[in-house]
Amino acid sequence: MMVGVMSRAMLTLSLLCCMDSASWAQKNCDAVSSGRKPLTDVTGSTWNGVVGGLYPDASNDRPYDQHLAFQEHALGVHAVRADGTVDKVNGKIVVLGVGSSDAKVIFDCLADVSLKDSIRNRTVRFVNGCRTGLGVQQAMLPLNDYWDHVATELADSGYTSSQVQIAWVMIEDTDNADTAFPRAARELANKLYMLSAGQSLGLASPRDYINAWGAKMLVEGQISRKVGFAYEGIGAVIPAVTWSAYLWADGDTPNSDGLSWTCEDFQDDGITPSLQGAKKAGALVHASFINDESATGWFTNKTAVSVDESLCIRSGNGVVSRGSELVLTSENSEAAVSDIQGRCMWRGHVSGELVLSTVAWPPALYVVRVGTQTTAIVRP
DSSP, X not given: OOOOTTXXXXXXXXXXXXXXXXXXXXXXXXXXXXXXXXXXXXXXXXXXXXXXXXXXXXXXXXXXXXXXXHHXXXXXXXXXXXXXXXXXXXXXXXXXXXXXXXXXXXXXXXXXXXXTXXXXXXXXXXXXXXXXXXXXXXXXXXXXXXXXXXXXHHHHHTOOGGGEEEEEEEOOOTTOOOOOTTHHHHHHHHXXXXXXXXXXXXXXXXXXXXXHHHHHHHHHHHHTTOTTOOOSSTTOOSOOEEEEEEEOOBTTBOOTTSOOOOGGGBOTTSSSBOHHHHHHHHHHHHHHHHHOGGGTTTTSOSSOOOOOGGGGSOOSOEEEEXXXXXXXXXXXXXXXXEETTOOEEEEEEEEEEEEEEOTTSOSEEEEEEETTEEEEEEEO
16 A cells, blocks of 8 residues: 555655635525635735735735745755656656545646646646545545555556655545634644645535635644644655645635636536636646746756746736736747637737737636746636
C-alpha cells in the first residue's frame, strides 16, 4: 500500500493549492442567491466577527514575506524519475487531484486546458485521484483504502508517489453537517490539517460557504508559523499550503472577480458541476497556476529561475473588462482571447493600451493571455 500522498511522510509535496467552489444545495433554479458575501469581498469588514479575505489582515494577496518564501520553496520542485532522481529531460512532475465527484470533473477540465497550454512545462502531468463519495474524514487516514485507489491511479498512469510533488485538493467532511460559525470552519480546518491540505465544496448550503473559511484558517496557520505547520527543513510537518482559484460566488450574483454561477453549471444533484461548470472552474484554476509566481519554474517552464525581489514586481501586463470593452495593456506582448471551449476570439500584438470591442461576443467566461500572464474575465 502506498503511504498517503497527503500524509506527514510525503514531505516532498512542495506546493499545495486550495480552492473553494460554490454549489447549489439542491437543483432549485428559483433560489439562486443566499445573500452571503464572498470571502474575497469581505476585505473591509468581518463576517460573524471574523476578518475576511483569503489571507491575514483582510487581504486577498499572499503576504510579502510568505510570497518570497514560497517562490524559493517552489524551486525545489523538479522533474524526477520513478525513483525520485532528478531528471529535467525525461522525469515528470505529477499534479495529483484529491477530492470527490465534484472535484473529479473539475480536475479533468483543469488537466485538459493545461495540457493544451503552449507555455506549460512539458514535464508536468496530471493524475486524477478523486473518488466519488470521498470525505476528508476518510482521506486523512493513511490506512484508508482511498490511498490504495490513489496508488492504483498512479500506477495505471505510469507514475510513482515519488513523482507527486503538487496536489490540488477540493474536499469536504461528509460526516459533518454542522453550520455553526466559526466552530464548523475550525473543525474542518483541523481535519484539513490532518490531511495536510485544504479546500472545500459543500454538500449543502451554507457548508459550501463556511468551508472556505476553514481553508483560510489552515492557510493562516502556516503563515503565522503556528506550531506544527512548518513545511521546510528537518522540522517540516505538512506541505506548503496556499490558495489557487477562489470559485465561490453567490449564485448568479457576480463576485468581485466577475464570477457567477447559473443553474446550468450544475448537474441534477445540485452539487456536481456540469460540463459547462467544470470547464469554467477548470479554466480558472489553470489561470491561477499560470499567474502565481511561485509556480514559475515548475509549471510554466523547464528551468527554475533565481529568486529575487524583481520577481515580485508585476510585468506591467494588464487586463480590464468594462462593459462591452476589453482593455489590454502591455509594453510589448503577444496576446490572445479565447472562450471556455478554446475557440479564439481575437489574437494580436499589444504595445501600450489596446481597446477591444466585445459587443458581439456572447455573455460567457473568457481566458485572456497577454505575454505569459493569463486572466479569466466574464463578459456580462
